[in-house]
Structure formats: C-alpha cells, structure tokens
Amino acid sequence: MKKFLSLMLISLALAAITISSGVYNFAATEKHWPITEKLIEWIRISSINAHAKDIEVPPLDSGDMIRIGATHYHAMCTGCHLAPGMEPTELSIGLYPQAPVFSQRETISNQAEMLDLARGYFWVIKNGIKMTAMPSWGLSHDDATIWAMVAFIFKMSGMTQAQYKELTHSTRDHAADHEHHDHAR
Numbered sequence: 001m002k003k004f005l006s007l008m009l010i011s012l013a014l015a016a017i018t019i020s021s022g023v024y025n026f027a028a029t030e031k032h033w034p035i036t037e038k039l040i041e042w043i044r045i046s047s048i049n050a051h052a053k054d055i056e057v058p059p060l061d062s063g064d065m066i067r068i069g070a071t072h073y074h075a076m077c078t079g080c081h082l083a084p085g086m087e088p089t090e091l092s093i094g095l096y097p098q099a100p101v102f103s104q105r106e107t108i109s110n111q112a113e114m115l116d117l118a119r120g121y122f123w124v125i126k127n128g129i130k131m132t133a134m135p136s137w138g139l140s141h142d143d144a145t146i147w148a149m150v151a152f153i154f155k156m157s158g159m160t161q162a163q164y165k166e167l168t169h170s171t172r173d174h175a176a177d178h179e180h181h182d183h184a185r
Contacts, residue, residue: 031096062151065152066152069145072152073153076137083168099134102157107157114154121149122143125137
C-alpha cells in the first residue's frame with residue numbers, strides 16, 4: 001500500500017510539473033493529442049446522453065415549427081454551422097473543435113436514433129457546451145423555440161441552397177413581426 005501511495009504521489013507530481021510547464025498547448029490552432037481528443041469526445045457524448053435521456057421529444061414536423069426554427073437558425077447559427085451553399089465563415093474556420101455542418105449530415109431514418117439525436121440537439125442548444133463556441137440559447141429562448149430549431153436542423157439534411165433561401169426568405173416577414181417573446185423558462 002505504501003508503494004502504491006508513493007507511486008500515486010510521484011505520478012501526481014509529474015502531472016503537475018507537466019501541466020504547469022505549458023507543454024500542453026491550448027491554442028485553437030493546435031490539435032489535441034489523439035488520446036486527449038478521444039477522452040474529451042467520450043466525456044462530452046456521455047454527458048449529453050446522460051442529461052438528455054429523459055427529455056420528451058415533441059412532434060417535429062409542423063410547418064410553423066420549421067419556419068420558426070429556420071428564422072432562428074438563420075439569425076443565430078449560420079456563422080458557425082453554415083447553411084446550404086454557404087462558404088465557411090471566418091468564425092467557422094477558426095473553431096476548434098469544428099462545429100457540425102447540419103446540411104451536410106446524412107438523413108436519419110432510424111426513429112430511435114432520431115429521437116436520441118433530437119434530445120441531444122435540444123439539450124446542447126438549450127445548455128451550450130463548455131470550452132467550445134456553442135452558447136446556451138436556453139438563457140434567452142423558450143423550449144418551444146429551441147425545439148423549432150431542432151426540427152429545422154433535421155430538415156437541413158440534404159437541403160439545397162435554393163430551398164434554404166426560399167424557406168428563410170419566406171420567414172423574414174414573420175421575423176419582423178416576431179418580437180423577442182423567446183424568454184427563458
């Protein structure tokens with residue numbers, strides 16, 4: 001037991017020296033070590049799944065819901081997540097990790113997988129993710145608006161630039177009338 005404690009103390013001391021030396025570079029221009037990246041991804045996915053598992057997913061196919069989601073996505077999300085046909089922005093290029101580009105994701109046909117993904121998207125949009133550029137929109141938007149954004153994200157898979165423009169331009173009149181009724185909880 002004494003050897004184990006000594007080994008633990010030495011390991012902790014070496015870890016403290018390594019960390020305090022600045023050998024691990026936190027610059028966004030430097031990729032994580034592969035083991036660090038895998039560990040962070042595993043922790044992030046596990047955390048989101050654990051916190052989102054009991055969220056009830058409402059029907060996500062309402063035209064009004066998708067139009068509201070399109071309005072909010074267009075105003076708040078394109079800088080990082082882009083839109084169909086949109087070139088990368090200065091912001092999206094500088095992100096590490098890179099934000100997902102939803103219009104380039106495959107359509108989900110498995111209902112159980114789609115529900116799990118919807119729960120995760122809702123939780124992330126509402127709560128944000130630490131140490132990324134993903135903010136917590138739940139501080140300024142109600143759950144119905146966040147679900148509308150989730151619904152729109154699912155519709156973006158394979159959406160063309162023309163379809164996106166038609167949907168977001170047709171919602172601009174709604175957006176002008178749409179005062180910030182999106183209050184948190």
